[in-house]
């Protein structure tokens with residue numbers, strides 16, 4: 001577990017990278033994606049952070065490697081509220097969408113969870129403590145993919161599956177390309193990716209550009 005920026009952590013990887021923001025407020029801890037293992041999330045106690053204080057979890061999209069641990073987390077801590085874009089919501093909230101979630105491919109029996117809010121449109125802002133989590137719709141990899149931007153002293157982007165891939169029947173290549181350009185235009189200082197770790201400064205633009213055709 002590593003502190004990326006003040007009160008912002010990369011907890012580790014379980015399927016995907018899982019990130020955490022300590023809002024130091026009544027909104028407690030905010031997770032960006034869940035990964036596939038509750039035990040990874042519980043490791044935050046090593047930093048004197050209490051997993052029972054996780055109040056919110058923003059899901060970047062419906063793939064199992066990002067949402068697999070949601071049900072276990074909810075069982076463990078009833079206070080957690082989940083958020084995702086409405087275009088990815090059904091596969092997260094209902095059974096029978098193993099093609100979308102890729103649960104079958106991973107050999108996982110996905111247990112659905114209820115979202116507290118379905119995010120809509122191009123941009124929705126979730127305000128937790130003094131933080132504004134700008135949830136930017138970046139369709140392509142999945143229809144309801146989100147990238148989450150925090151504008152602090154530095155611009156920090158939780159981009160997750162910027163690398164794709166493009167999955168036949170689920171992804172849309174043109175939307176994906178448009179979304180990459182949108183992310184490039186944000187000119188962020190720190191990119192927290194879902195499977196390839198952290199990028200800073202000029203490395204961010206370089207990383208995103210390599211996927212633009």
Ligand SMILES: [Zn+2]
Nearest residue numbers: 061063141161
């Ligand atoms: Zn994905």
